[in-house]
Amino acid sequence: MPIEKIAFPGHDGQTLAARLDRPPGRPRAYALFTHCFTCSKDLAAVRRIAAALADSGIAVLRFDFTGLGHSQGEFANTSFTTNVADLVCAADHMRATLEAPAILIGHSLGGAATIAAAGRIPEAKAVVTIGAPSEPAHVTHNLGASLETIEREGSARVSLAGRDFTITRDFVEDVREASLRAALADLRKALLVLHAPRDETVGIENASAIFLAAKHPKSFVTLDDADHLLTRAEDAEYAASVIAAWSSRYLPPLPPEKTAAGHEGVVRVSEDSPLGLLQHVSVDGRYPLIADEPRALGGSELGPTPYQYLSVALGACTAMTLRMYARRKKLALESVVVDVGHDKVHAADSADAEAGSHRRADRFVRRLRLTGDLTPAERARLVEIADMCPVHRTLEHASVIETVEEREDE
Template sequence: MPTDRFTFPGHAGHDLSARLDMPEGPHLATAILAHCFTCGKDIAAARRIAARLAGMGIAVLRFDFTGLGHSGGEFENTSFTSNVDDLLAAAEALTARGMAPAMLIGHSLGGAAVLKAAGQIDSVSAVVTIGAPFDPGHVTHNFGNALDRIDTDGVAEVHLGGRPVRIGKAFVEDVRAEALGPAIANMKKALLVLHAPRDSVVGIANATEIFLAAKHPKSFVTLDDADHLISRPEDAEYAAEVITAWAGRYLPLRSPAPPIGAPEGVTRVSEADPKGFRQDVQAGLIHHAVADEPIAYGGTNQGFTPYQFLAAGLGACTSMTIRMYARRKGWPLDHVSVDVTHDKVHAQDAGGQDARIDRFMRRITLQGALDETQRERLREIADKCPVHRTLEHGATVETELLPAPA
């Protein structure tokens, strides 16, 4: 996934550190991802979601809010309103590049910020929140006894996520005064609300209030037992899958013409887990799958193995070919199912040497009032499916090594 690192001026003129994750193929739309309170643009969940969206042609801008990560400014001088203004500045920076954002994604307080900002960005048509509070003032519950010191001294150090953060009085007063209900009701964007019922930082009731305040189209999906930071890889993967599937319905994505010599377009496989074997498989804009290996072979068993993909191709092509023939003949075929297994078996070659070859075992079930002649003919037709012929006769594989991205 190519990445462009740059800075843009935030609400107070400080340089905000950003990274723009670009698709390896055609660029079809752009999104902004706002991180959680005092987090940063590089947390695991943000990286995973950005990678998946980039795989379907959506560029994703992640940036550190003022005073956080590699961005300039002092966090103690920021507020919820300044976070919203930073988001608007990010949208302006993208628009200046000819990449006006079509989607906003916000995590935790970043989710509240995108709800507030969405109505002010005309190019945005879809909004996603993850573990977002309906009342931004909810975040002050994490400040404990420091609230009194903030009120008295104007600023105090608060320990959040195991590290000290200085919180200013303006921030506390701003989030306490903020009401998101009207902004949500009037933003006129498609909304996806993701929340975990066991979120102990921002309770699930917040998601309910956001959902009820919004007008259709809106969707509410549970993240089951995920924690607030979506820290487990499998939870981040699930959130990424849901967002990408949903985004394909509400973003104005248009498939480019397939390249010459590839009538079905490009199937792109990108490594998703450098420490294991999990791969993102993307075919066109909205068709996505995951490839992996079983746990016993060092994988995480989150997707088809490569040979299972081959078996699936054979099974799908067989079923489609049978259906097309029966439909053309007008035969009473009610349903087709194909079970495919793969194994390596011993075979004697012409020279008498023992060799290992691939064997795909295909078991076909045909339902309907078919006579035996029809059933036998459909069995013969199964052998004429294009994938069967490719596997039986072989294919040529040409490999080109591309230069490394700059």
């Protein structure tokens, strides 16, 4: 299943809610994703990054801290220390039921908690922070004028991102006492710092402090003009692609799984958000791709359209078929370029249309550019061979498509 519901006990025994984004095939590794202050595992950026990493072969567990999202408990009774403890509980649960996380990812204050907890998760090889503060006490900047009330009266209701939370004096004192300097100096894991220079919530100077305090191997990648929550889909996509590429250096290679004869693996397509048309695409957990539609049709134009992918299949199969034929016949074919266009035409314009029909048919126009010392007869034969490519034949003839619903609770 693409996403599994998971529950496990947190630091005080309360049940914490989690989601596991799985790749279609066997995971290359597992990652643990920790959300930002007062956010949840279902924040758009968290969902997008987890889905994209799953498409690259990395299974991602994302969970809600105690008192947030779908997790039990009272947020007012939590602190930075309890967040770190919840994170360790999540890693313990993964170790016992799945596999210990090899990658730890934390967003904002979740990034600080990830650094603090990393030493207690020995299997983790890599740590990623996204817009993280260099010290947990930075979060008190979000409390504004309420901070004085909290210190004087012991607690206060604070509005954060349009929601009200009770923040206590214990929470404030805890984040002030917490420090990441020792944890960073003794991290002993690869570190990737992702931060946006224009982040107005956690300034870029925090990324510099984290980077300088850590020892190598360490990397820093800017998120350009992204906002703190990575609300734009393209910013989350970029962050995920960087994490996937960077972390691959620290992960063992995944041997290809054997598939049944004639079976080419599972192509998984999962939507990014019900608000748009962007789709995440992978084949057996590898080759992460995206598909989209033009803005005029409600998409965001971040990737090829489904019909363009059909054209890709036809063009690629044609080029491969011609190359294999040329090798077998020892032809002097130096290079092959295939341009494929697609449109809709009235069926009456196609060769197999019935007279007077008004239905529309799909037309693929394929143009070949063949270079090499080829005779006219060889060129003519290569054009004939192009029509024999398997995808060409599939498009020309009817296919059998079976649709089966898989329920999340099955």
